[in-house]
Amino acid sequence: MDEFFRRGASRISKITGSYWAFFIAVLTIIIWSLSGPMFGYSDTWQLVINTLTTVVTFLMVFLIQNTQNRDTKAMHLKLDELLRASKPAKNDLINVENLSDKDLDELQEMYTKIQEKIVLKKAKLEDKKTKEAKQ
Numbered sequence: 001m002d003e004f005f006r007r008g009a010s011r012i013s014k015i016t017g018s019y020w021a022f023f024i025a026v027l028t029i030i031i032w033s034l035s036g037p038m039f040g041y042s043d044t045w046q047l048v049i050n051t052l053t054t055v056v057t058f059l060m061v062f063l064i065q066n067t068q069n070r071d072t073k074a075m076h077l078k079l080d081e082l083l084r085a086s087k088p089a090k091n092d093l094i095n096v097e098n099l100s101d102k103d104l105d106e107l108q109e110m111y112t113k114i115q116e117k118i119v120l121k122k123a124k125l126e127d128k129k130t131k132e133a134k135q
Contacts, residue, residue: 009066016060028052072097 015021032049039045080094096107 005066006070009063010070012063013067016063 029049032045036045076095076097083089083091083094093107096104099107
């Protein structure tokens with residue numbers, strides 16, 4: 001069942017993400033709008049497009065979420081492999097997306113401090129070069 005859903009969701013995502021799908025959606029709205037006078041702009045006429053868009057939106061939320069989850073998982077796996085293969089990289093960052101929010105905040109704080117040190121070091125180096133150039 002999972003594989004069936006994955007394949008179906010993948011196909012539907014590709015189809016609905018195409019310019020043809022957008023063209024069909026715009027064409028549907030135009031046809032619906034032009035048919036208004038024929039149906040006297042009745043409540044049923046409005047209900048048709050409201051129901052259609054609600055159902056499509058509801059289903060697309062789940063398809064989009066499934067696609068996002070798969071893409072995110074694939075991206076993390078690729079990044080994990082790059083971290084694993086790179087000698088100077090910290091291997092403890094592999095699967096970092098599974099850490100608690102507190103642990104992620106601590107890691108972010110650590111890397112923010114590292115970046116601040118780099119900026120400070122760079123500023124000192126530029127000051128030194130400026131002073132040497134003046135002499």
